[in-house]
Amino acid sequence: MKRTFFKRIFVSKEILLYLITIAMIVSFSAWMSLLNNFVVEKASFDGSQIGILQSLREIPGFLAFSVILVIIFICQQRLVYISMITLGFGTFLTGLFPSAIGLYITTIIMSLGFHYLETLNQSLSLQWLDKKKAPLILGKISAIKSFTGLIVFVLIYILMNFLNVEYKYVYMIFGGITIIIGIAAWILFAHFKEKVPQEKKIRLKKEYWLFYLLTFLAGARRQIFIVFAGFLLVEKFGVDIHNMVILLFINAVLNIYFAPKIGKFIVKFGERTTLRFEYMGLILVFISYAFVENVYIAFALYVIDHLLFSMAIALKTYFQKIADPKDIASASAVSFTINHIAAVFLPAFLGLVWLYSSSLVFIIGASIAFISFILSFLIPKEPQRGFETILVK
Template sequence: MKKTFLTRITTSKEALLYVMTISMVVSFSAWMSLLNNFTVEVASFDGSQIGILQSLREIPGLLAFTVILVLAIIAQQRLVYLSIMMLGLGTALTGFFPTPIGLYITTVIMSIGFHYLETLNQSLSLQWLDKSRSPIVLGKLFAVKSFAGLLVFILIYILMNYLAVEYKYVYLIFGGFSFILGLAAWFLFTHFKEAVIQERKLRVKKEYWLFYLLTFLAGARRQIFVVFAGFLLVEKFGVDIHNMIILLFVNSILNMYIAPKIGKFIVRFGERLTLRLEYLGLMIVFVSYAFVDSVSVAFALYLIDHLLFAMAITLKTYFQKIADPKDISSASAVSFTINHIAAVFLPAVLGLVWLYSNSLVFIIGAVIAFVSFALSNLVPKEPEMGYETTLVRKDDLQSSNA
């Protein structure tokens, strides 16, 4: 019997990964892009209140490991749907509670949904995708993520500038979309059985130490970019909101084109070379940030830095190759927590450094990139389970398998 288009979609694991990505981007992009203006113009937040809100937003990321505890009582796929709905609900309610307590509560709801969904997205991607195809599919997912974010940005601009829609209804539209998408996916998609039963206990395995360490350093690098790169453009070069919008548009379009090609590059040349190129690029970008005096060069650095974000899929495919299949859920949750450790202390510490020298902040970023580059040399040319780093002798692995 010939399958209908809807049947092909609802029985496809890859299609569900796309649904997860789109639902995540639609709500979080809307929440994030409106946040600063909404908290100032409607909620009348001061600096301390926005600081508390941002700290509360990061706590669920730090506690992402708890997803394993929840998976002991609920299947991964159902938790995906609940996470999408929590993300959508938290976003949809944001505009209706413009008070400190109200925004703190809706932020926590949104953030739990977002961080659980992001953790499960990584876990299921690595479980469901074939190792030979995963870099290509992950690249396409990154491109879809960029396109969805661009579309959200355009729609928000139209709704608020041409249709004069209030903040609370904009939040409701995008949050409601994700909530309904999660609910529809729950009822429409086939429940996919686990090919490998996942470990339901939290374990930090020594075999994955290099993956964990590179993940921590990637989280530190992310914080430096997210917090200080855009701030440099505004503070040092006086870039206004209109030019920042144009920059984000260009970045999204470039990512839609480049991300799938990065996936193909990984398939052809492997994780070790790709990671080396990423970290080498980061060193150059951060050193250049430290001494840039031209706004045009600063724009170019911002775009290149964003493009290097797309290469983050390399760490995922490296882990997929070295991991015991039953460890993927547990290790994904642990790695997501590790990735957020830097978010707790680094912005505050480097904020103090910024007062002394903004160049020094980016030099520290370059040092982090250098350490990552040095560690990337420990990634085997052809990593596999049992041969996680070059410190493990390949002949020992072969003799143990014999």
């Protein structure tokens, strides 16, 4: 009975996808949640140094297309395990090198593992999951991300506030967990053969132009939320770190509950309706950010904003339906790079706009969401390969 139970686990693609997600979030959540305090307290960073570090962190995301070059020599599943170990190793080392050069190097190692792992996770999800079940499973994966992040945060709080564990050991613990998961998965899980051999070339296909464009716009909106929504709460309303943590906690709890339901919503109403709902909601949220004067309304906007971004699952399943199965790995890698193009220039540009008018930053965000909303009308009610947009005859 036990053998049968474990055998089922280690031949389940779905369980492996859950495990990849857990391993990824364990290290990345720990790295992110400790970073600002660590670089100031232990490495004496100034503003320019943290800016350089964050730019370095985004470079591997921008270069995610290089995954295609690597899988020429290493199969995707094996590269997943190598990426897990790389992510864990980069996190493990972070606390041991509290200097500018040390942190730059460990950040690149961590980020390379993280972005490769996230790219491959999306690629394998769309290859392995049945199209009818994909929204449901992706919703569960999103919930697992939030739940794992909560557990990591609670453990860090206990380790540092009650047990007085040093930064370097906390990084080592969570980085080590990811390394162990990566090695164990490599040894224990069956090797799943590719049903469809993947294209090993980097190319933009004209059939996927709408997906690429919506992905780029999603990356731009994501940067506005990540960089400026929280900054607005702190600068305009004076929200302290404790209330920001509470907000993040609320977001995570709500996502655990709603993410699976969003998957069911996509199954019932389709990608086109779901994306329209997301984009219309984001238009209203960004316009409200621009003119909000009440801190509690701002809190509500921050939570709604976070939940709406969970609906981006629909963009992945839209691509799954229109893609040639052999293109999923290459297109996933290319789309990940496209998603990060905005991260290279938009925060700096909008930071200058912010000095002139913070409201204008969010008006720009609303405009981007509006463009996405208009483009969503080009998505067929039942998208499929050969019928990627309504413009296709």
